Amino acid sequence: MPSLKDLRNRIASVKATQKITKAMQMVAAAKLRRAQNAAEAARPYAERMGRVMSALAASIAPGSPAPGLLAGNGRDKVHLLIVCTAERGLCGGFNSSIARLAREAANSLIGQGKTVKIICVGKKGNDILRRQFEREIIEVVDLRSVKQLGFVNAEAIGRKIVSLYEAGEFDVCTLFYARFKSVISQIPTALQLVPLTVSSEEAAAPQAVYDYEPDEEQILTTLLPRNVSIQVLRALLENAASEQGARMSAMDSASRNAGEMIKKQTMQYNRSRQAMITKELIEIISGAEAL
């Protein structure tokens, strides 16, 4: 039976924890709104870009040599996985669910005898994956010091991907991130970046006959690297919103748990206090009766 003092201390410590989780929840809620706005604001560009890319892809005559970033180099040997996670923990299953998806993909690729290379964006993904894929991780991108995610950050990663591709370091590139569906639901997603996947429904839509200036090939060579950066940017922004959403709901349930614990312990505290008083009374009364 813990003493009254122990109980009091324990209640105080749970209360302090609850204060922290509540504050974190509120901070996450404020950040979520900002992140969500940023993710939504970036959507038009990515959508238009997708439309233009599929129009261009459809216009390239079949058989003519398409740039590698669009059609791939025909091989399927070395896979580059880009795993985007958060820089911080305490956000429920957010980081581990992305890492799990990436790990499963990596394991099945290795099982098929393919080479896997991993770039971790965000510290947490590296922490989780490092144990199993120490040798496969070729780079860790740290976004910890970045306050407001912008195109610059995505462009840096995009450039890295393109230059690795041009150096022949990988054949297929896949991006892992969590798509933001709602505050309580974030879906870990794998998106293939290279070769580009064009949604068949858009490609099948009838296209107007375009004039190109300069010709298709040159436009594609300037546009494709940018498209990679844009997809990375979108993933990063969605990820940021998802992270805050996940943290908000995780901290919400943590505060609730702490509340329940406080209730239970207060009850126990009051009971033992009452029991002590009763015991003392009995002692006094029986002492008085003995006289």
Place this chain on the structure above:
Amino acid sequence: MPDFHFELVSPERLVFAGDVEFVVVPGTEGQFTVLKDHAPLMTTLKPGVIDIAESKALVHRYFVRGGFADVSPAGLTILAEQAIPLESLDAARIDADIKDAEEDIADASVDETRRLAAEKRDQLLELKAALKI
């Protein structure tokens, strides 16, 4: 004059959307003006100024740092790398871009990329002279 739909988007947000009378676009192969029912055209942009005319009297001017224009039957869409209202553009911003381009020239390992970077720098210098800032 009849209006058509125009959108200017930068990676971070939708900068401008609405019906306009005409738009002047700095294409890589020369400046051109888009009016209603322009033939479908796709072109890359060089660093320069976009003039958006909602009407003769109301013209918005934006500086874009390269990008891409898509003229389709539905209207004109410009995907800009960066779009800044001309009023808030200053010499420092352009100078920073020029410096970037010069660094790219120094870093370039392939002749082709060096040529592209040099071209970009020249375009920026030209623009700076034209704007007199």
